[in-house]
Amino acid sequence: MDVNDKIVADMVKNNIEFVTTVPCKQLAGVIDAVEESPDIFHIPSNKEDEGMGLCAGAFMGGKRPAIIMQNTAIGVTINTLATLIQYYRMPLPMLISYRGELREPVACQVEMAVHTKALLAQLNIPTYHFHQQSDVEEFDNILQYTFMCNKPVAILTDASFWGGYGDQ
Amino acid sequence: MIRSEVLKTLVPMISNELVVCNIGIPSQELHALDDQPSNFYMLGTMGLASSIGLGLALAQPKKVIAIDGDGSVLTNFGTLPTIANNVADNFILLIIDNGSYGSTGDQPTYAGKKTSLAAVATACGCENVIECSAEDTAAEVRKALDGDQMTIIVSKCESGNAKNPVITMDPVVIRDRFMKAVSS
Numbered sequence: 594m595d596v597n598d599k600i601v602a603d604m605v606k607n608n609i610e611f612v613t614t615v616p617c618k619q620l621a622g623v624i625d626a627v628e629e630s631p632d633i634f635h636i637p638s639n640k641e642d643e644g645m646g647l648c649a650g651a652f653m654g655g656k657r658p659a660i661i662m663q664n665t666a667i668g669v670t671i672n673t674l675a676t677l678i679q680y681y682r683m684p685l686p687m688l689i690s691y692r693g694e695l696r697e698p699v700a701c702q703v704e705m706a707v708h709t710k711a712l713l714a715q716l717n718i719p720t721y722h723f724h725q726q727s728d729v730e731e732f733d734n735i736l737q738y739t740f741m742c743n744k745p746v747a748i749l750t751d752a753s754f755w756g757g758y759g760d761q
Numbered sequence: 762m763i764r765s766e767v768l769k770t771l772v773p774m775i776s777n778e779l780v781v782c783n784i785g786i787p788s789q790e791l792h793a794l795d796d797q798p799s800n801f802y803m804l805g806t807m808g809l810a811s812s813i814g815l816g817l818a819l820a821q822p823k824k825v826i827a828i829d830g831d832g833s834v835l836t837n838f839g840t841l842p843t844i845a846n847n848v849a850d851n852f853i854l855l856i857i858d859n860g861s862y863g864s865t866g867d868q869p870t871y872a873g874k875k876t877s878l879a880a881v882a883t884a885c886g887c888e889n890v891i892e893c894s895a896e897d898t899a900a901e902v903r904k905a906l907d908g909d910q911m912t913i914i915v916s917k918c919e920s921g922n923a924k925n926p927v928i929t930m931d932p933v934v935i936r937d938r939f940m941k942a943v944s945s
Contacts, residue, residue: 651820
């Protein structure tokens with residue numbers, strides 16, 4: 594099973610039925626897999642804080658949510674994480690493409706990469722970093738943990754995890 | 762009519778409905794007029810009432826009314842295409858458009874100048890958009906509640922705020938009692 598199918602299978606296993614996405618090149622495969630899943634309602638967002646609002650509503654409506662986004666979104670969503678998701682104590686798995694790491698071709702992406710873990714740590718958000726493809730084996734446990742503790746949880750997935758950008 | 766007077770006319774019909782209410786003075790006004798477990802008060806995060814309301818409407822079958830403001834919709838304009846393209850017929854978005862940022866000192870918004878939120882919603886693809894006066898708002902909300910079509914109502918009212926205390930209820934209590942109302 595490739596990583597995209599494994600991620601979606603673990604979401605379904607954990608009863609995640611509502612997934613919002615803001616695209617990233619690295620996430621194209623997993624977004625397609627979410628879209629194709631008959632068990633998941635996929636709702637693309639225009640901005641990640643909007644997506645977190647949708648997830649908060651879905652959670653209160655009885656559906657387990659998740660958001661898929663790029664790490665630059667941490668800069669967009671700090672207020673929403675602090676004053677909505679954390680303040681009202683809601684679970685939110687955040688599958689995040691970790692741009693600006695090893696094998697990154699776009700220099701500007703490094704500028705948010707260097708802040709990503711520090712910002713997540715400042716927010717006391719449990720953070721996992723997938724670097725090898727085998728790291729995906731932890732995903733199921735991370736989802737269970739997220740819905741056990743009712744917190745936002747970050748899963749950073751770098752270019753090495755996704756197989757890089759091909760020949761550069 | 763100012764916002765609190767509009768809200769007062771709505772209370773009889775929304776008291777038992779699921780309501781997601783905008784941050785700041787709108788939530789304080791609704792809380793003072795008619796506190797209900799079926800009200801979700803936003804204590805932070807300007808702009809997301811419509812997103813929370815849509816997510817809630819898509820996740821379960823009960824009717825959901827999101828009470829938003831013109832300034833808040835302006836800060837989360839991306840919500841309108843998302844609403845238009847993910848139709849939830851149990852969702853009513855009521856934008857109380859007083860042309861000002863009421864909670865921060867009544868500074869004017871662009872919605873009170875050249876920008877029409879009803880026109881923007883329509884351009885975004887929303888199919889049932891109604892602009893009405895403050896006085897007609899209750900009748901339009903009644904119609905939307907009795908119908909089975911997603912509705913966006915832009916209620917044009919005067920700028921101004923009622924004086925009410927801030928909400929001191931714990932956010933987890935607000936969320937917990939709201940979720941119990943959703944699932945009851």
